[in-house]
Amino acid sequence: MEFNMKMIFALMLVMNASVFAVEIQADNVILSNALDLTRSGARAKRGNDIWGWTDPATGKEYAIMGMDSKTSFVDITDPMNPIHLADVKTKTFSSTWRDIKVYKHYAYIVSEAFRHGMQVFDLTRLRFLDGKKVEILKEDLHYNKFGNAHNIFINEETGYAYAVGTSTCDGGLHIINIKDPLAPSFVNCVGRGVYELPGNRKHGDAYTHDVQCVVYRGADQDYQGREICVSSNEDTVNVVDVTDKSKPYQISVATYDGVRYTHQGWLTEDHNYYLLGDELDEQKYGTKTKTFIWDFRDLDNIKNFAIFEHKTNAIDHNMYVKGDYVYQANYTAGLRILDISDIESGNVVEAGYLDTLPKDDRASFDGVWSTYPYYDSGTVTISGTDGVLYITRPNL
Template sequence: MKKLLPLLALVFSVISVAQTPCVNGMAGQYPCNGLDLQSRISLATFGTDRGNDSWGWTDPQDGREYAIMGLGNGTAFVDITDPINPLYLGKLPTHSSSSTWRDIKVYNNHAFIVSEANGHGMQVFDLTRLRNVTNAPETFSEDAHYNGFGNAHNIVINEETGYAFAVGTSTFGGGPHFVDIQDPVNPVAAGGFSGDNYCHDAQVVIYDGPDADYTGREIFFGSNEDRISIVDVTDKSNPVGISVGFYGSIDYTHQGWLTDDKRYFIIGDELDEANFGFNTRTIIFDVSDLDNPVVHFEYEAAVEAIDHNGYVLGDEFYLSSYRAGLRVFDISDLDNQNFVETKFFDTYPTSNSARFDGAWSVYPYFASGNIVISDIDRGLFIVKDPLLSVNDNNIANFAIAPNPATEIVTVSSKVEPIHKIEIYNVLGQKIIDLNIADSLSEILDISKLQSGMYVMKINNTTTKRLLVD
């Protein structure tokens, strides 16, 4: 496979817009601030006329990064390891008919795909097949199919438990439909929850937040049309509603994401801009007491665009904002009601009005710092903050040994003292955070890490890949 990559890059680089730095507020034709355009692949290249959702996968075997983009007529898979020369590897066609809506999540090296298309069910695709593509772009077949529901608006996966939660189906009143996917190619129905409204989107976590009453429980945070809905789904045969939360000027509670400390739930209302005249509005719920979620504050942006999908990575919130493109916010001081835009990349340069065009979703969890934006009209964008995620190949000051490692790894420096070490998994979740008295060598115990690829960040500037056997 590796011998074929230069040829594939030559063939497919002609179909993408190449790297364009953000200079004086523009990256070519795209307004920007703090984010460079790495490349773009058009919808025509994917053989479709519309795009929708996006997600990502990092191969734990070699650290290669792949963008997954939902299309009207299927799902595209793109190797973005070289983000300036992305490789379109192929498409998995829709299981039934075409649809405006398609959603993808990843678990255990498999993609799980749902759609609003009638009779679509849930497709399962083995992502390790992307290692061996020799005749790109290929037309892929699904590796498994789940027909416990027909159409679904969205799918949520808790990777810690191996359960998928399809939402917006015709089952359980539109509430979450549970599927055991611990064996990805043999999905098994596991019940559902019908005790609240139709659910549009959600996040599910093993709870480790400030409410000690629910520590260790599997908690579902739903965006349920006119409310947020918090449900204990630990026992799949007996899920229990905990509480609901409301806010002012509700029109359509669309999607939300928890901060890392589980204290706040950041949501967007998809229709309030067009119907109430707000500029882009974000509502921050205080969920430190799961039995009593309350609005902490609201933020209104300077543009009119409709907000769509938003995701938290550390102290930043990445929001796909339709005609305003990707907007990035500093959320490090939510306690004091500070929500500050720091970067943006506008994939729809002609207007920021409240209409349904432009950036549908964003995936910011690649260890490389590359960010995927899926645009309804213009295809797949890869952008990056040039000040972050220094390339491994340019770093000689630090060393990791042994690598791969099993129980102990030594981080050493030739010149610069080591004062901070962080380790992230392939989802971008920080799992080790160490502050160190300045030292030129530090020994780390990694015996509790599962086998796979991790990213080590040293002194907040330098990234290194770490393989754990």
Template sequence: MKKLLLSIGVLFTITLTAQTPCSSGNSIGFPCDNYGLQSNIPLSTFGANSSNDSWGWTDPDTGKEYAIIGLRDGSAYVDITDPVNPIYVGKLISPVLDEFRGNWHDVKVYNNYAFIVSEIDGHGMQIFDLTKLRNVTNPPVAFTDDGVYTGFGSAHNVAINTDTGFAYGVGTDTFSGGAHFVNIQDPTNPIAAGGYANDGYTHDAQVVIYNGPDTDYQGIELYIGSNENEVVFVNVSDKNNPQNINSLSYNNFQYTHQGWLTEDHRYFLVTDELDEVFNGNDLRIIVMDVTDLDNPVVHMEYFGNTPAVDHNIYVKGDKAYLSAYTAGMRVLDLSDIDNMNITEVGFFDTWPADDNTSASIGDPGAWNVYPFFESGNLVVSNFSDNGGLFVLAENNIILDTPSQATTSFSVFPNPANNKITVNSGDSSVINEIKLFDVTGKLLLEESNINADSKVLDISLLSSGMYMVSVNNQSSIRVIKH
């Protein structure tokens, strides 16, 4: 059975499978350095036209890794244990939908539960038992939540301290947009636990048990809020009496957006979302020295080699992983941060069209990167209507990890003009062939082949690079002249 899929306006739910290390600055059409593509699921798979936040969960019983992606109308869950062949497990619809305010859903994970918030009025904090993902036998499915916390209605984001079992809604419609404390130690029975409003609106936050060099505060629960024009440091150990420790601003701020501590808690890296737009500088990360929490100071500023806007940043080991909208994911080496030396050691541009800076909210490209899987899998979510969910990895991981896919199939001639032949090099039978463009759009499909070779007519395709998937296993790059 043959399908030629070139018409416009037809929805296909296709996963592009392509474990391809970065080579000569390219990974299947995406500019890159040292990081390559493992797979890419387009937004059409999720029935969505935009995505935003992303996070991850590792099943403690099975070791399986799952990516979570925020969508306009809810959140989607993808098994990436085999990063070359991800499985779209299902979708959780928002408890409240709003065409105008439902642009994003932000999510964090605690104790095998996902906690999802949105700026939709009346949304609250949706709670979802992630162990349900284990039992899906016919994906994708429509999930139902396991409760909604209604102590706040809307929230821009949620931070969770997994060491204490407290969630912190930020940018909520309570406490002047500051921190809204929720005890989630019993995840399906959340309990309001107060809040903090003294420093105004918090756009994003990180909350940790402080283990840095400042002996005055070791062991406290430290809330670090990115509060539009400054970073605030608050002792929230006593939920009934949170105490501001200090705050710190920096030169030429436009919008203090989000930040993350180094693992030794000596430095806090913060992004300013709008300084590239209004100050005209290249991508900038402000590094704060917080070795003395009573006297934090700006340690240095890092400037990238792109004008794109920085968004979210996370630290794992001695690397920082940055989502930078039109410039995609950028990876920074922090090993010499003490000497004010930060260098870019890799990137993967999920928006290859350009690296433009836009003053409009909703720049296309990478909204978020989740770097905390032990496997080294990296999840990047694109905000735009192109791209969707990317699963990436450092080149050495891709090259050192044996593919679970069959490698006995080949395509010739390659490059080709009008026709290609897909061949089996052993006794394997070809049952299904799919051909994708570099964005993951399915262009041609043949099934029920049951042969050891098959000729495909590609004469109607434009010149460029394509991916041929055989039996949903092997992925072969093909160049069309």
């Protein structure tokens, strides 16, 4: 049975045949199942980031969820019956932060753990697992040109990975060529000012917390076809041209009213607008959750022109755009889905949600960490800080 009620109490089966209680509140989002990944496979206590992969040969869909001391791989092709197939243990130590992205059929895993580096795992190995037990597997390759990293982004169009918040590059972009997935090679840094270019443009703005890199196709003709990285740098949003990896340069940098900690954001699919979350403004100012809406039609002059104020006081964390919707993981407020079809007017409305802590909307770091909405089936996965993988289906 799938659930889509305003308030629900459910018992969900997990892979070791035990049960645990799930209490949710939802609107326009169906909960298909939930799987507690702390109860099977390698030992772990807490969950963090999530990504996904669809096998082009079989059509099977997989959730890849980060945990404090492992990365878990779950077959969610049948959302009602997820199968925890395998774990890859942390390379060194346990850490609150672990992040995964995918290029072709390889997962790239980084962590804040000391000397962790980057693990590379061949996802086609999952094809040969029957799910009768959780396999503990090793990575296929380890990249050690940095130690810890807060996050990683991969531009699948260009074949470059961008590790951020690392022990190198002043914490800025650590650029890696992954066109040969099992032979990653360091390319360059975007940290503090290294290059001076015409117009007094500088190389970078030091520590980057999160980033999205794209081949720009927005309205600004000066940069169409250029590879740009949009980074969240604690108190600013930065746009960097990385087309020439030997000489990346900063196009623009901007801040906004109410800044506390510029955390993460995502471009609309047309690259004309950018949605941003500030992780600490709710705690600092006691305000409702806010999503900051930016105009990116002139990359030399990016600006925050509107704010969407949510109904809750929860901390906003990670968000991803798919079509006319942005899928947000907002800690104690759960998954929040916003309709951004009229974003050019600054008009954003909530289209649905699934709250895993319906009795708690405090500005605290509990609840859901991240979400992955890019499966062709329409499934949306959510990672809980408690180590629970939530498998959902929006009804939009």
